[in-house]
Amino acid sequence: MIRTAVIPVAGLGTRFLPATKAIPKEMIPIIDKPTIQYIVEEALDSGIEHIIFITGRNKSAIANHFDYHPELESHLKETNKMDELKGVRELVSRARFSFVRQNEPKGLGHAVLCARHLIGKDESFAVMLGDDVIDAEVPALRQMMDVHEEKQVPVLALQKVSHQDVSKYGVVAGEYISESLLKVSGLVEKPKPADAPSDLAIIGRYILSYKVFRFIEETNADGTGEIQLTNALSQYHDIYGLLFMGKRYDAGNKLDYLRATVELALKREEFREPFTAYLKNLLK
Numbered sequence: 001m002i003r004t005a006v007i008p009v010a011g012l013g014t015r016f017l018p019a020t021k022a023i024p025k026e027m028i029p030i031i032d033k034p035t036i037q038y039i040v041e042e043a044l045d046s047g048i049e050h051i052i053f054i055t056g057r058n059k060s061a062i063a064n065h066f067d068y069h070p071e072l073e074s075h076l077k078e079t080n081k082m083d084e085l086k087g088v089r090e091l092v093s094r095a096r097f098s099f100v101r102q103n104e105p106k107g108l109g110h111a112v113l114c115a116r117h118l119i120g121k122d123e124s125f126a127v128m129l130g131d132d133v134i135d136a137e138v139p140a141l142r143q144m145m146d147v148h149e150e151k152q153v154p155v156l157a158l159q160k161v162s163h164q165d166v167s168k169y170g171v172v173a174g175e176y177i178s179e180s181l182l183k184v185s186g187l188v189e190k191p192k193p194a195d196a197p198s199d200l201a202i203i204g205r206y207i208l209s210y211k212v213f214r215f216i217e218e219t220n221a222d223g224t225g226e227i228q229l230t231n232a233l234s235q236y237h238d239i240y241g242l243l244f245m246g247k248r249y250d251a252g253n254k255l256d257y258l259r260a261t262v263e264l265a266l267k268r269e270e271f272r273e274p275f276t277a278y279l280k281n282l283l284k
């Protein structure tokens, strides 16, 4: 059973400047929820009970967002805003939240390593990246947990991307064992299109075993001084990739962020009709 999810949130968010100068990129909302809340809700809806944020300087808004707020709660009660009250309380009560500081900017592999003392030696756990917001009928992480429960091996989320985009991702080679499941035989972080072993990109969801911490320790930093998680994962002999069902948005990319805002708004009952009418009128 996977009960713990590690969510690295220490990044500076330079792709989203100037918005991220004074607020964490994870707190930028899509409609009315910070992007990080979409990730946490996916975890909770998948059955995760403990969330470990790997955090850094200037990220205290994230800790506040996942904590009770007595003053706000009494105000909501007094003004009879019961739905809002339920919303803010429920999010916090559904899991335990832990915070570990990553005090050196040494990459995603190093961020995951910072959670080691909170993970059991026999435990497998999830890693979820805050930029990848996934809209799916069955939460993407749940789909991966189902594969893990059956096969008892690490699982990566995969999606086919356009050939010129492979250089933005970790890319895998492997053999299909069913329509949506791949046994991974090789991994490369951000290859040039000409060197990529496939167009199958790692999307920010991973199920890993405790062993990964040793693999990360044995991984050298790359040219930029970062320890890449993808390079550490190359040491697994038995690791699977799942082409999950769902739509993924890169919330750190401004155009994709706009798409997410429009498409997720159109899915909300309260906005569907007036927002569709507005868009039709605008584009006519």
Ligand code: G1P
Binding pocket: 108, 129, 131, 132, 168, 169, 170, 171, 189, 190, 201, 202, 203, 204, 228, 229, 230
């Ligand atoms: C990270 C990983 C990369 C993965 C990507 C998914 O890259 O290093 O392997 O494909 O997340 O979003 P980043 O986007 O942090 O550069």
